Amino acid sequence: MEKERLSYLQIHPKDNVLVALRDLPKGFEVDFGGQRFALREGIRAKHKFTITALAKDADVLMYGVLVGKMNYAVTEGVVISTENLRHASDDFKLGNRKLAWEKPDVSAFEGRTFNGFHRSNGTVGTANYWLVIPLVFCENRNVLTLKSALEEKLGYQVASKDYSDEVDELIARYQAGASVDQLLAVDLSSAKAGKEKMRLFPNVDGVKFLNHNMGCGGTRLDSDALCGLLAGYITHPNVAGATVLSLGCQHAQASILRDEITKRDAAFDKPLYIFEQQFEGTEQELMQKAIKATFAGLAQANKQTRQPATLDKLCIGLECGGSDGFSGISANPALGYVSDMLVTMGGSVILAEFPELCGVEQELSDRCIDEVTAEKFMHLMKTYNAKAEADGSGFYMNPSPGNIRDGLITDAIKSAGAAKKGGNSPITAVVDYPGVVNTPGLNLLCTPGNDVESTTAEVAAGANVVLFTTGLGTPTGNPIAPVVKLSTNTKMFERMPDIIDINCGTIIDGEETIPETAHRILDYVIQVASGNTKPKAVQLGQDDFIPWRRGVSL
Numbered sequence: 001m002e003k004e005r006l007s008y009l010q011i012h013p014k015d016n017v018l019v020a021l022r023d024l025p026k027g028f029e030v031d032f033g034g035q036r037f038a039l040r041e042g043i044r045a046k047h048k049f050t051i052t053a054l055a056k057d058a059d060v061l062m063y064g065v066l067v068g069k070m071n072y073a074v075t076e077g078v079v080i081s082t083e084n085l086r087h088a089s090d091d092f093k094l095g096n097r098k099l100a101w102e103k104p105d106v107s108a109f110e111g112r113t114f115n116g117f118h119r120s121n122g123t124v125g126t127a128n129y130w131l132v133i134p135l136v137f138c139e140n141r142n143v144l145t146l147k148s149a150l151e152e153k154l155g156y157q158v159a160s161k162d163y164s165d166e167v168d169e170l171i172a173r174y175q176a177g178a179s180v181d182q183l184l185a186v187d188l189s190s191a192k193a194g195k196e197k198m199r200l201f202p203n204v205d206g207v208k209f210l211n212h213n214m215g216c217g218g219t220r221l222d223s224d225a226l227c228g229l230l231a232g233y234i235t236h237p238n239v240a241g242a243t244v245l246s247l248g249c250q251h252a253q254a255s256i257l258r259d260e261i262t263k264r265d266a267a268f269d270k271p272l273y274i275f276e277q278q279f280e281g282t283e284q285e286l287m288q289k290a291i292k293a294t295f296a297g298l299a300q301a302n303k304q305t306r307q308p309a310t311l312d313k314l315c316i317g318l319e320c321g322g323s324d325g326f327s328g329i330s331a332n333p334a335l336g337y338v339s340d341m342l343v344t345m346g347g348s349v350i351l352a353e354f355p356e357l358c359g360v361e362q363e364l365s366d367r368c369i370d371e372v373t374a375e376k377f378m379h380l381m382k383t384y385n386a387k388a389e390a391d392g393s394g395f396y397m398n399p400s401p402g403n404i405r406d407g408l409i410t411d412a413i414k415s416a417g418a419a420k421k422g423g424n425s426p427i428t429a430v431v432d433y434p435g436v437v438n439t440p441g442l443n444l445l446c447t448p449g450n451d452v453e454s455t456t457a458e459v460a461a462g463a464n465v466v467l468f469t470t471g472l473g474t475p476t477g478n479p480i481a482p483v484v485k486l487s488t489n490t491k492m493f494e495r496m497p498d499i500i501d502i503n504c505g506t507i508i509d510g511e512e513t514i515p516e517t518a519h520r521i522l523d524y525v526i527q528v529a530s531g532n533t534k535p536k537a538v539q540l541g542q543d544d545f546i547p548w549r550r551g552v553s554l
Contacts, residue, residue, distance in 0.1 A: 006510065008032070010051075011329060012064035017048040017080055019325060019407075021508055030077065039077040046325025046407035046471075046489075048080040059088070063328065063420075065359055066090045067412035080409055087410035089359035092381075094374060098366040099426045103344045104337060108519060114529040115306035116237075116313065116464075121265050123237035124313035126464045126529040127205045129480045130298055131242040132290075133230055135257065136215030136250035139277065143245060146290060147209040154298070155199035156206045158541030201302035204240065205531075207294070208479035210545050216250035222549050223251035228434040229547050231260035232460030234272065235436075238480045240301035241271035243294045245286070248278030264436050271297045306531060312346030314529060315437060317463030317481070318421040319352070321451035324471025325407020326488040328417020330517075331469035331504035335486070336423035337518035338467065338525075343425040343441050350437055350463050351422040352447040352454045354384055358395040359412035360419045364444065368427045377430045380446045402472045421469070433548060437461045451476045452544040455483065465525055475499045477535075477542025482528050484535045486521065501535050 008018040008030065018032065020043040028039045032051055043049050053075045054060070060068045060080065068085040078084070117125035134143050151157050166188045173186055210233075214226045234242045234257075246254050254274050261268050273293035280286040318335055320327060339349045351357075357364060361381055368374035385395050395415075399408050408414040428441030434457060437443045445461050447454040451474060455466055459481040466481055468474075471488040473496045487493035490505030502521060506512040512520075527533040536542075 063416035092361035125237035155197040215252040317458030322472035332420040339423035477537030
């Protein structure tokens with residue numbers, strides 16, 4: 001029997017607005033908490049409407065916290081919009097520790113393992129990649145030349161990214177005299193996708209060629225942070241070794257990179273080849289040495305095989321992008337439950353995107369394991385927001401046009417929903433960018449809200465799987481860590497099946513509970529971590545990599 005779908009929802013008992021779970025027409029009768037009233041206007045799904053009359057400057061509460069203030073008085077049954085609501089959030093200060101929490105039942109996962117790549121430092125990778133990295137943007141061309149020389153011949157080129165058959169079809173039509181209108185009407189759905197070549201090194205998941213626009217010309221802080229970020233990738237459990245190209249004279253020196261590697265892994269023993277063009281001489285000499293070293297490194301990496309590992313070896317990065325009004329009540333709480341399950345089993349979880357924690361600072365700081373950790377979190381939040389304010393772009397400007405269109409009217413509304421990804425467990429550590437996570441439990445990592453910058457940083461911190469929720473649809477991936485995409489609503493899942501892996505809209509549809517969805521997610525993660533399932537971002541070769549310049553990025 002099909003379950004009845006709710007029309008609206010109060011997220012927290014303190015809330016004075018409801019969320020429309022489907023499109024509600026003007027005049028729709030609301031029966032809530034002993035009140036009956038008709039909607040004054042149509043309310044689109046994901047948007048919020050008032051359940052009582054609110055005066056000018058009245059507080060609006062969602063998720064039990066302040067998310068805005070009214071610009072003018074409204075009656076009940078009125079949609080909340082950017083016209084009548086402005087961002088507001090509560091202040092925060094050092095409070096009492098609130099560390100008690102109810103651990104979820106994890107009996108269904110007792111004894112479960114995943115097959116991963118065991119590293120000498122005790123970490124376990126969910127993949128086995130070789131990296132080719134430039135220390136400075138001057139070497140980007142040489143990195144791309146290496147990619148051209150190695151990728152296809154070794155069998156690592158992503159077949160689905162080549163649209164040459166579609167172009168061939170259009171060329172043939174044009175040469176046959178097709179008009180512009182006829183060209184626009186051509187059906188290209190039958191064009192064939194390329195076939196994957198057999199890999200020479202079957203135990204190596206790929207060679208990843210990273211590019212960036214940093215390393216020199218900016219501040220020393222930026223170049224030092226870049227070295228720390230790259231060191232995080234080189235020491236990452238999903239990486240077998242790396243080839244690094246350096247010009248030689250840039251701020252981001254090879255010696256700084258080596259120091260950052262040692263900070264993260266004092267007994268680092270992976271193959272690492274660093275070549276400096278100004279020392280090697282000609283480009284040909286540089287490239288021939290880099291090709292030989294990379295090939296030899298791949299032969300060595302290919303000797304490693306997957307072996308069983310317990311689930312406490314998982315480090316999951318939590319991310320959201322293209323969020324909508326359902327994010328905080330479907331996909332994000334489901335990730336929060338996954339987070340609590342993994343923490344209960346001794347694993348690590350990373351909650352990042354500090355601009356999207358605005359308004360829930362008090363709750364999160366109170367959940368920090370001790371006062372030192374709480375004070376570190378509050379200092380980072382205040383410093384980041386002050387910098388943003390000084391540049392005329394505070395956290396209140398975080399919501400994008402797409403966020404607003406789909407119900408996230410203020411940053412506090414967006415943040416309160418985004419924070420649900422972190423579940424309810426105590427916060428064991430707070431890490432500043434571009435640091436590494438080495439503490440089991442829930443970790444807070446200071447990153448921007450920008451999807452790619454934040455995902456890039458989470459992986460550098462040690463995330464060997466990233467769970468990424470989206471309500472509007474985003475193709476974000478990462479070069480070395482599988483990024484699993486979860487939709488907040490069924491319509492988007494059905495519209496964009498090529499980039500979305502898991503539908504959490506089943507929660508909104510009344511087909512699943514949050515714990516049921518969380519169990520389904522963790523089952524999928526285990527398959528991904530074992531190499532049995534490739535998420536869509538991996539299939540598409542979505543290798544997004546953007547280092548954060550330590551400035552204002554929301």
